[in-house]
Amino acid sequence: MLTERQRLILNAIVDDYIRSAEPVGSRSISKRGDVGFSPATIRNEMADLEELGFLEQPHTSAGRIPSHKGYRYYVDHLDPTYQNFSAELRTLRAFFAEKLNATEQVIQHAAMILSNITNYTSILLGPEVFHTSLRHFQLLSLNETTAVAIIVTSTGQVESKTVSVPPGVSVSEMEKVVNLLNSKLVNVPLYKLKTRLYRELGQEMQRHLTNFEEIMSILDNIFVEEESDQRVYLSGATNMLTQPEFKDVEKVKDILDLLEETPTLTKMMASMQGAAGVQVRIGTENDHEAFANCSLITATYSLDGEALGTIGILGPTRMEYAKVMSLLGILSKDLTAMLSKLNK
Amino acid sequence: MLTERQRLILNAIVDDYIRSAEPVGSRSISKRGDVGFSPATIRNEMADLEELGFLEQPHTSAGRIPSHKGYRYYVDHLDPTYQNFSAELRTLRAFFAEKLNATEQVIQHAAMILSNITNYTSILLGPEVFHTSLRHFQLLSLNETTAVAIIVTSTGQVESKTVSVPPGVSVSEMEKVVNLLNSKLVNVPLYKLKTRLYRELGQEMQRHLTNFEEIMSILDNIFVEEESDQRVYLSGATNMLTQPEFKDVEKVKDILDLLEETPTLTKMMASMQGAAGVQVRIGTENDHEAFANCSLITATYSLDGEALGTIGILGPTRMEYAKVMSLLGILSKDLTAMLSKLNK
């Protein structure tokens, strides 16, 4: 579709613009050395590239900047050879090797490291509770009317929920139920818990219990909410403020607002979890208007072939794709490998 | 120290400036109606107030703005009669009445409501784990080498931690230990756990166990980290961006950076937890430079006379003190009352 020379020039422009955040002129491309043509020739090609939709011109007498289509082409034809950032990687690898568990603090800390070494915003989607299975279920009474339910998953994640026990139900009765549940529901995937609860335990429990209805509704309450919460962790949101394209408060406001909206963020990250390898969403490819000038790069790590979580880096559309993509690529593979070693 | 008229004028200036974010002139004060003097008279008083350090002049031909000292005086002499924002309060009260527990989601949601109704940034310091006592302690093995430790406090908070079990230690042995611990340590305040562990259980456990040293170091590891984590929850950080004084990215950057630094934030909030009633830190009274142009208003809620957590609202020094102070005042009392009712 593009000639070799066009490809070369487009590449040079994107590279330059990523560094400088300013429209790139023909002269500066010519002087770079890797495109051995005069400014005039380059200007001609640039005009063509603009007509083809790969470049844009902020105004008549300015240089060119890449369009979304230009970035997309750049990314799709990026040389996938990993750069070496051995220093940063060493930090990260050491960190994960030492404490590979899904405690909140650990994930939060990992997010911080990531945003620090990239200078972008990092978004981590934690291991999905939904698809892990039950390791242990327990109910502890706190006082007459409240109890705390604890669910431990096979991956060691602990979820808890405070529930109020109606006056008619006794704690000892609840405990009877829970003991029954524990033996019957261990190793059932969480997303099947509710249906299992109804189908298999319905009759049996009805025989044992006096306040079947009430207890059932309490349990229902405990399990129903647990389904959807894959949690996101965010770090370096303020790095957005250092980008020159966002020096205007108006423009960052919407982005930061969206970053605060965890449910939306979770959904967005989860939607990228399908495909393998490193995913890139450029500008309007993100289906939120606030991210129209941002790019999101993600990679998914998995255990036994099943996606567990996603690592993401958010930056301006003018972001260092090569660096971030290879970083996330390496990292997700590292994580996957470590997890499988750890769980074998 | 100040004459009645000076007080009146200072008050009017602060009020006006809080609304408009622009230097207040003598004419506009005169026209407000509540200060029945001509601009000239007011100008004279303003000059005096400036000399006394209550007002500042951005430049010679501009109106006056309150200095930190001016805000401080304003706040200290604020009429403490509660305003009524029955609508907002109804939302909040309903919310807390329905789900008064310390689950993360609940606190996070509460923070969101607070930032929404104030249009400032809300900072909540969750119930302090440190001073609650142990309700239940449990260890669950996940596989050969890892186990998850679960600590439930008397307030229903659940803390968990993944630990790796060295090859020499068997899970059954660990469970023996934990059973012993559970019966002996229930109701011990968390901050005493470590010493109790050493003093009372040392000898007894040594008799029961083969790998005393290793097990001890694992337990040590579990309890030591639990001490300090009182958690902060943040919402509406982006509200800072809507304040006209922060329309310049440079100025907000440091503030938002500090807000991302949870440990610092925790410390800051914890340091305000001592005193009773509503606390106000104006500008440089906050001992972080980034908050030099911000004010932090906090109130602490407690149970049985002991401070449990703190609610805070952060805004520009030019913030609606009256509104926020009374809101937090009411809220902290509400919470304290509800908590004591709930735990009796």
Next chain:
DNA sequence: CGTTAGCACTCGACTCTAACGAGTGCTAAC
């Protein structure tokens, strides 16, 4: 003597204009 009207003065904000220069598109020559 406290208060106020009047007035000259200050100074940031805004507008307008001119000069500048980076960069283009086109044409003609190599």
Next chain:
DNA sequence: GTTAGCACTCGTTAGAGTCGAGTGCTAACG
């Protein structure tokens, strides 16, 4: 096909002028 040359565009910057909100001071008023 490539490049040198050149007229042209247009955003950016700097300087000059104007405006007006607001002040400080002085003198008059009750």
